[in-house]
Amino acid sequence: QVQLQESGPGLVKPSETLSLTCSVSGGSLSNYYWSWIRQPAGKGLEWIGRVFSSGRTTYNPSLKSRVTLSVDMSKNQFSLKLTSVSAADTAVYYCARTRTGYSYYFDYWGQGTLVPVSS
Amino acid sequence: SYVLTQAPSMSVAPGQTARFTCGGDNIGRKIVHWYQQMPGQAPVLVVDGENDRPSEIPERFSPSKSGNTATLTITRVEAGDEADYYCQVWDSSTDHVVFGGGTKLTVL
Numbered sequence: 629q630v631q632l633q634e635s636g637p638g639l640v641k642p643s644e645t646l647s648l649t650c651s652v653s654g655g656s657l658s659n660y661y662w663s664w665i666r667q668p669a670g671k672g673l674e675w676i677g678r679v680f681s682s683g684r685t686t687y688n689p690s691l692k693s694r695v696t697l698s699v700d701m702s703k704n705q706f707s708l709k710l711t712s713v714s715a716a717d718t719a720v721y722y723c724a725r726t727r728t729g730y731s732y733y734f735d736y737w738g739q740g741t742l743v744p745v746s747s
Numbered sequence: 748s749y750v751l752t753q754a755p756s757m758s759v760a761p762g763q764t765a766r767f768t769c770g771g772d773n774i775g776r777k778i779v780h781w782y783q784q785m786p787g788q789a790p791v792l793v794v795d796g797e798n799d800r801p802s803e804i805p806e807r808f809s810p811s812k813s814g815n816t817a818t819l820t821i822t823r824v825e826a827g828d829e830a831d832y833y834c835q836v837w838d839s840s841t842d843h844v845v846f847g848g849g850t851k852l853t854v855l
Contacts, residue, residue, distance in 0.1 A: 663844070673782075673790065673833055675844040686842055689748070722789055731778035731796070731837040732844055737789040 630655040632738035646710040650723030661726035666719040749838040751847035767819040769834030779817040
């Protein structure tokens with residue numbers, strides 16, 4: 629059973645960089661895509677982007693200028709960096725394994741981590 | 748950008764049938780995935796394609812499509828089905844993933 633666990637600072641100040649890591653257990657990062665998805669309180673899901681095990685990335689155009697995703701195969705982890713954050717970036721951030729074929733979808737999710745942006 | 752439209756809420760009595768609709772331009776040409784999100788929890792995949800369910804999801808959950816609308820149907824609704832339900836597609840023209848706004852199911 630694949631398990632994902634997000635980790636990172638509990639609070640980020642405006643204009644700073646939000647950094648999160650997703651640790652994967654029960655399976656390898658190899659040959660899979662891995663995604664980040666966020667959800668502001670009381671609102672819907674927003675896809676942030678995905679990274680392949682090779683490091684190839686695809687980002688949501690609304691966040692592309694501020695987002696960097698990366699993988700660390702040696703630690704079986706992948707990461708999210710979001711720069712110049714504001715209160716609008718306050719959300720629960722989820723990491724998820726991404727399946728492909730004729731589409732992309734998410735079969736395993738982390739429990740999510742709340743990241744408030746506040747001074 | 749591609750937009751998926753879902754009704755914000757729905758109420759159904761136990762034992763009845765719930766139908767969640769997801770509207771989008773030419774959605775008939777796309778593969779639609781569905782997720783269930785219980786309060787305070789991460790989303791769970793309930794339909795991973797045209798008619799595929801993860802093994803732990805009961806047969807009461809079934810997808811369909813007609814015209815510009817995709818539908819998730821839950822038969823014999825139970826109190827434990829109360830949750831938010833999201834549809835999701837991959838837009839091949841932009842290579843991006845899109846979620847609908849979600850529908851909150853209340854079991855009366």
